[in-house]
Amino acid sequence: MAMQIILQEDIEKLGHRGDVVTVKPGYARNYLLPRDLAIEATPGNMKALERIRTALAKKTATELEAAKKQAELLSGVSLSFKRKTGENDQMFGSVTSGDISEALAAQGFKVDKRQVQLAEPIKTIAEHDVTIKVFRDVVAHIKVTVEKEA
Numbered sequence: 001m002a003m004q005i006i007l008q009e010d011i012e013k014l015g016h017r018g019d020v021v022t023v024k025p026g027y028a029r030n031y032l033l034p035r036d037l038a039i040e041a042t043p044g045n046m047k048a049l050e051r052i053r054t055a056l057a058k059k060t061a062t063e064l065e066a067a068k069k070q071a072e073l074l075s076g077v078s079l080s081f082k083r084k085t086g087e088n089d090q091m092f093g094s095v096t097s098g099d100i101s102e103a104l105a106a107q108g109f110k111v112d113k114r115q116v117q118l119a120e121p122i123k124t125i126a127e128h129d130v131t132i133k134v135f136r137d138v139v140a141h142i143k144v145t146v147e148k149e150a
Contacts, residue, residue, distance in 0.1 A: 004041035005032060005039065006019070006041050074132055080147060081103070089125050091124065091146070095121060125147065
């Protein structure tokens with residue numbers, strides 16, 4: 001048995017705000033509805049859908065504007081991490097998306113570690129180009145330098 005809902009927020013791999021999607025009832029009841037991420041697609045809500053979409057579009061436009069500004073500011077950022085190394089510059093540990101997120105927070109940027117697009121943690125002493133997904137299609141590129149700890 002599936003259930004139709006109207007998304008109030010963008011949800012990765014599910015859809016954007018204002019989309020009507022079909023999900024399992026448990027997912028809707030236990031996760032989406034209690035967190036106000038979606039509303040039930042009742043006949044009344046379906047009639048009000050255009051009004052709901054207009055309100056959500058305004059919210060999206062405002063967030064998109066803020067995201068573009070943040071991406072512009074982020075694009076000039078360089079982060080530097082020091083890590084202990086062994087023989088042949090073999091790194092002990094790594095630099096994770098969480099480390100990058102915390103370092104950005106220290107510089108006043110509110111970036112969730114899920115927005116840091118790292119396929120896997122950085123394990124080499126070098127300069128890396130890291131992509132930050134700020135919002136939908138808005139991305140920023142930052143420089144992450146990993147150096148040897150003296």
